[in-house]
Amino acid sequence: MSSVSEWYMGKNVLITGATGFMGKVLVEKLLRSCPGVKALYLLVRPKAGQSMQERVHDMLKCKLFDRVREDNPDFHQKIIPISSELMQSGLALSPADVEKLSSCINIVFHCAATVRFDEPLKHALQLNVIATQQILALAQRMQHLYAFIHISTAYANCNRRHIDEVIYPPPVEPKKLIDSLEWMDDAIVRDITPRLIGDRPNTYTYTKALAEYVVQQESGRLNIGIIRPSIVGASWQEPFPGWIDNFNGPSGVFIAAGKGILRTMRASNDAVADLIPVDMVINLTLAAGWYTAVHRPKSALVYNCTTGGINPFHWGEIEHHVMSTFKRNPLEQAFRRPNANITSNYLINQYWILVSHKFPALIYDLFLRLSGQKPQMMRIFTRLHKAIALLEYFSSQDWEWNSDNMNMLMNQLSAEDRRTFNFDVHQLNWPEYIENYCIGTKKYVLNEDMSDIPAARQHLRKLRNIRYTFNTLLLVFIWRVFIARSQMARNIWYFVVSLCFKFLSYFRASSTLTN
Ligand SMILES: CCCCCCCCCCCCCCCCCCCC(=O)SCCNC(=O)CCNC(=O)[C@H](O)C(C)(C)COP(=O)(O)OP(=O)(O)OC[C@H]1O[C@@H](n2cnc3c(N)ncnc32)[C@H](O)[C@@H]1OP(=O)(O)O
Numbered sequence: 001m002s003s004v005s006e007w008y009m010g011k012n013v014l015i016t017g018a019t020g021f022m023g024k025v026l027v028e029k030l031l032r033s034c035p036g037v038k039a040l041y042l043l044v045r046p047k048a049g050q051s052m053q054e055r056v057h058d059m060l061k062c063k064l065f066d067r068v069r070e071d072n073p074d075f076h077q078k079i080i081p082i083s084s085e086l087m088q089s090g091l092a093l094s095p096a097d098v099e100k101l102s103s104c105i106n107i108v109f110h111c112a113a114t115v116r117f118d119e120p121l122k123h124a125l126q127l128n129v130i131a132t133q134q135i136l137a138l139a140q141r142m143q144h145l146y147a148f149i150h151i152s153t154a155y156a157n158c159n160r161r162h163i164d165e166v167i168y169p170p171p172v173e174p175k176k177l178i179d180s181l182e183w184m185d186d187a188i189v190r191d192i193t194p195r196l197i198g199d200r201p202n203t204y205t206y207t208k209a210l211a212e213y214v215v216q217q218e219s220g221r222l223n224i225g226i227i228r229p230s231i232v233g234a235s236w237q238e239p240f241p242g243w244i245d246n247f248n249g250p251s252g253v254f255i256a257a258g259k260g261i262l263r264t265m266r267a268s269n270d271a272v273a274d275l276i277p278v279d280m281v282i283n284l285t286l287a288a289g290w291y292t293a294v295h296r297p298k299s300a301l302v303y304n305c306t307t308g309g310i311n312p313f314h315w316g317e318i319e320h321h322v323m324s325t326f327k328r329n330p331l332e333q334a335f336r337r338p339n340a341n342i343t344s345n346y347l348i349n350q351y352w353i354l355v356s357h358k359f360p361a362l363i364y365d366l367f368l369r370l371s372g373q374k375p376q377m378m379r380i381f382t383r384l385h386k387a388i389a390l391l392e393y394f395s396s397q398d399w400e401w402n403s404d405n406m407n408m409l410m411n412q413l414s415a416e417d418r419r420t421f422n423f424d425v426h427q428l429n430w431p432e433y434i435e436n437y438c439i440g441t442k443k444y445v446l447n448e449d450m451s452d453i454p455a456a457r458q459h460l461r462k463l464r465n466i467r468y469t470f471n472t473l474l475l476v477f478i479w480r481v482f483i484a485r486s487q488m489a490r491n492i493w494y495f496v497v498s499l500c501f502k503f504l505s506y507f508r509a510s511s512t513l514t515n
């Protein structure tokens with residue numbers, strides 16, 4: 001057995017954010033590759049009318065856990081859900097749960113966060129910063145804790161071009177901000193948010209930067225590791241290629257482009273697209289947990305978990321591979337044929353928004369109205385434009401991350417560990433990864449069946465024919481209007497038609513001669 005999985009043997013692990021995208025992959029990998037792990041305590045809140053037990057039960061039924069289920073059908077016995085609402089004081093934990101966790105937990109993975117870019121500052125602060133403080137306080141009470149791993153983001157310091165594996169001074173002292181926002185009503189906070197976040201694009205990156213500082217300041221005697229993934233995408237290999245379950249980051253963009261809805265977006269062709277597969281992030285996270293526990297570094301070690309400096313790939317190349325994949329493997333019921341382009345030019349983008357988004361949406365809504373249905377396309381585009389506007393900051397520029405600690409960690413692993421907990425981004429074959437990613441969005445986000453691809457292709461052919469017919473009718477209509485109004489247009493028209501006739505008779509005559 002590898003030394004990493006050996007270390008997890010008999011350990012009790014606490015995970016926050018286990019119902020989220022990365023949390024689920026963390027739970028799955030721990031159960032599958034560290035079969036000796038004693039128990040996983042998951043802090044989960046009841047949500048949408050479901051109790052936390054029901055939520056965990058549903059989560060474990062999902063396809064992601066198929067491989068674990070095959071290896072050990074009773075794997076759910078290792079999962080212990082604990083009711084906790086991280087936004088509440090004391091994390092809303094019962095005294096008995098606090099007692100239990102304090103006495104048994106050996107390692108904490110703190111993944112929970114709000115990743116929304118439009119989150120009101122108070123909410124983002126409460127979850128990303130104050131809840132982190134509370135988890136740290138709980139961790140301080142744990143008697144057998146070896147390591148505390150905090151999941152941050154590579155974009156916490158996106159106001160810098162070059163980002164080292166250090167915790168930078170915070171934009172504001174978190175305690176002062178928490179105290180000031182406490183008495184302000186939501187409207188005032190909304191008004192001052194742009195001034196506070198300054199040169200960061202949103203409350204998410206701002207509060208994640210504050211959280212890193214809080215982790216550093218309040219770590220006390222804890223052994224800390226901070227993981228900073230860049231843009232986390234579908235899985236590369238594990239538990240199977242292309243697994244993804246949400247619309248965040250590029251996934252929503254890929255889907256919107258695959259459905260033929262998104263035709264243009266502002267992004268720089270030559271900027272590095274710092275995507276990293278979720279399984280690689282989780283492998284690094286588990287290895288960092290082991291390293292932190294065994295080597296007990298004196299100060300918090302930060303791992304920039306990125307690809308751009310090692311195996312760069314660019315947004316222009318991504319666009320090409322996304323389009324090519326969706327043309328070969330179309331999504332069902334596409335709005336139009338997939339044909340999206342990125343441009344860094346604001347005016348060109350606005351032009352294509354008008355021609356390729358708003359105009360077709362208007363026509364389609366008109367058609368819906370005339371056929372007695374509710375118009376919806378304009379509304380969809382308004383939401384899409386809002387979402388895209390929030391992402392463009394990240395797709396229009398480059399960052400440079402130092403990844404020495406990631407390399408150091410890799411060198412610390414045995415050959416077997418490097419295979420089991422592989423985060424060697426040199427091995428990523430981007431075209432293959434992007435293809436699996438797009439197919440993953442089709443299969444696991446949209447729940448579409450691969451056997452329906454012939455029907456989806458047929459639908460695309462129908463859309464193409466509609467477009468040809470529409471364009472021809474439009475051309476004839478414009479020309480008719482033109483001819484009716486202008487003598488000059490009529491003259492040109494007669495000239496072109498007579499020229500065509502002359503050419504035709506010339507070719508006919510010459511072909512008769514040669515025969
Ligand atoms: C031109 C094509 C070629 C492709 C090449 C170019 C690609 C460029 C891509 C650039 C991507 C850059 C991404 C950068 C990200 C960097 C991030 C740093 C990494 C991180 O640390 S955090 C993770 C990233 N976080 C996010 O991505 C969150 C962003 N999302 C939001 O902030 C909100 O969702 C948003 C966008 C404000 C929308 O809010 P709202 O309108 O309130 O909608 P909901 O979120 O509540 O969703 C409602 C409903 O709709 C579904 N949904 C969401 N987005 C989409 C979508 N794009 N398409 C379709 N459906 C979508 C969502 O799942 C909800 O469904 P329910 O069933 O749950 O109600």
Ligand SMILES: NC(=O)C1=CN([C@@H]2O[C@H](COP(=O)(O)OP(=O)(O)OC[C@H]3O[C@@H](n4cnc5c(N)ncnc54)[C@H](OP(=O)(O)O)[C@@H]3O)[C@@H](O)[C@H]2O)C=CC1
Pocket residue numbers: 016017018019020021022023043044045047084085086087110111112113114115127151152153154208228229230231232233246248249
């Ligand atoms: N996805 C990405 O591209 C990147 C993510 N990260 C970081 O990785 C971590 C995980 O992100 P990801 O998995 O994508 O995020 P998700 O949004 O998928 O998951 C967030 C998790 O946090 C939990 N959570 C949110 N609010 C509360 C609350 N009030 N009480 C209890 N639990 C709560 C959610 O639980 P519930 O199901 O109940 O809502 C969910 O389990 C975050 O720290 C994020 O900053 C970093 C870089 C990139």
